[in-house]
Amino acid sequence: MTGQQDMNAKDLRRGSSSEAVELPEGERPTLKTIAFMAGLGVTTVSRALKDAPEIGRATKNRVQLIAKQIGYRPNRAGVRLRTGKTNVISLVLNAQSEIMGLTSNMVYGISEILSQTPYHLTVTPYSAENDPMQPIRYIVETGSADGIIMSRTEPDDARVRYLTEHGIPFATHGRTEMGIEHPFHDFDNEAFAYKSARSLLIKGRKKIAMMAGPTSAVTYHRHLERGFSRAIEEGGAQAILVPDIDVDTSLGRIRDRTEEIMSGQNRPDGIVCCSGSAAIALVAGIEAAGLKIGRDVDLVSKQSSDVLKWFRPEIIVFNEDVRHAGRELARAVLRRIEGVDARELQSLSYPDE
Amino acid sequence: MTGQQDMNAKDLRRGSSSEAVELPEGERPTLKTIAFMAGLGVTTVSRALKDAPEIGRATKNRVQLIAKQIGYRPNRAGVRLRTGKTNVISLVLNAQSEIMGLTSNMVYGISEILSQTPYHLTVTPYSAENDPMQPIRYIVETGSADGIIMSRTEPDDARVRYLTEHGIPFATHGRTEMGIEHPFHDFDNEAFAYKSARSLLIKGRKKIAMMAGPTSAVTYHRHLERGFSRAIEEGGAQAILVPDIDVDTSLGRIRDRTEEIMSGQNRPDGIVCCSGSAAIALVAGIEAAGLKIGRDVDLVSKQSSDVLKWFRPEIIVFNEDVRHAGRELARAVLRRIEGVDARELQSLSYPDE
DNA sequence: TCCCAAATCTGAAACGTTACAGGTAGGCTA
């Protein structure tokens, strides 16, 4: 009864004030729309929708029902302006380093998780010429995301330091070595390199080379080297160093350089490669040198799509599930935003044959 | 002089009113900050920053200088709330159809253009199980983007119709056939199929098959068929139909099916393929059937990364520059948002050997 | 001298949301 009277009183009050509230408006419904329909104040509606304790059970149910019925969705700009919360996760990527499907799978993995939340995903690539800090600084200065996911993590990563200092939630694809605990997901490249080298040793290969990550700059390069060296030492084999090409090198250059090396004196009889597309260029170089995979040399590669599986001649392949990495990273930033301790948001995935 | 006096008067007035404006605030500068510094009203500052005609030259210069000095950037939420303009372009993608680097290159191409504008890029993948309309509807209903870029365009595309009716700017990767003029960028798949088939005919191939786009659903499938048929007819060759596999088929299935076909009676001696990764699976199938590329059968493929260039055995390759497509599409939506006529925003790119 | 127009500038209101600081009604205690 009282409620009903209130509502009428309110209608009148509203109607007489400047703007008349038309109910079946073609516009998007707002809190005001619901408030009018329910005969309540917008404050109450706002609280009812987020299950605040000071609102009665019955009212909550009624408000939530109306909201669902008319398809209410909070206006992001309103929320963002008022609270500063953007509901955006930003993926910061290096535009150069595209290891066959890496970016796409990462994006899809992240989206899988975000699609069940109010979060949107924005993608911010930066080119190699630019400072990797630039997009990060932009996001922080303009407050354009609640959390950041980034790759190409370095042992001493300026971005990690900066974001930690500013208290911005983030997760990295790859680990750091700077004594700062932060959320990450990493593929166990040490295990991959170890297993890869082992599989070559088992085939009787004795002079083994590795095509690693962007030299030393990126942390996983160190992991690869660690696993690789361990296997080499254990197997009493010889490591052949090829420091002048890495995953970032153009495929043409990789092919040419491989041909050179494979035509040289001390050529490897086994190669560990950590990128699917580079592997294809390697094969081209090897064959250009007149050698045959499986006979003169064996090749093990990591891949992040399943293309290499069908590649002939046969390459031993370990899979890195980047989509899974995307899911893990998304989950990690979200939970970090919720305040979960960074140490609980660190995960590793293992090479899968 | 007068200016100076005004400023003092204003400072005083402000200072005495409720909120004291502290200058060296650690917060992000807003219009109010500039207004205070310049001794002007926020309205004037807002107008001065966008070169409105009713503001004096001197004032504009002064305001713009201050803005630059203190690194002012408009608050997106404020603008969005007030004007409804999001400064967001949304890329809507099918998560399944990853034709080797397509997504990444598209994203990078778009970003290249957007990075010089106030626009951000959000990515919204949808899975094959879901209705392709769903993300589109979401964007329109929540007003979460000023423009949309989408791929997998169909001859009669519900999304195109919906967006056109709602007056939302968009650009498609691929053409429609529904009599609606809209911005698009397309790779000339007809020319590609024609040239590809021609190159096989020139090698003396007479029974030619094609691995086309997702059957008939997507427009470019028709273009491929048109170009293909034309070449076949002109060359008096025989087209071998393989309707049960297409680019969306899993690589494993493509390989197996290819082996079947190539082991059969009426096997093709030339194949046109429109996806790089599918080509690799094709080769696997061909070799599994005991045949040799270059001797028993020739293969022409489209590719969107340069991986196939180094693939052995040698495949004839035409390049589709998806990054360029991304740039074109981004430019198209932006100009469409500015109100440019759709017919001026339609472009085609040609196969490049 | 007065009036008008042009050139500049102005405050208030509004977009949709949440936080703050209450307000009211009803029931319970003393």
Add this chain to the structure above:
DNA sequence: TAGCCTACCTGTAACGTTTCAGATTTGGGA
């Protein structure tokens, strides 16, 4: 009966921007 607590609800202000409807000043013409 008074006083107080609890449960529930409320209006106002604020986030930063742009739009609206003026306000003020200046210069010039009559």
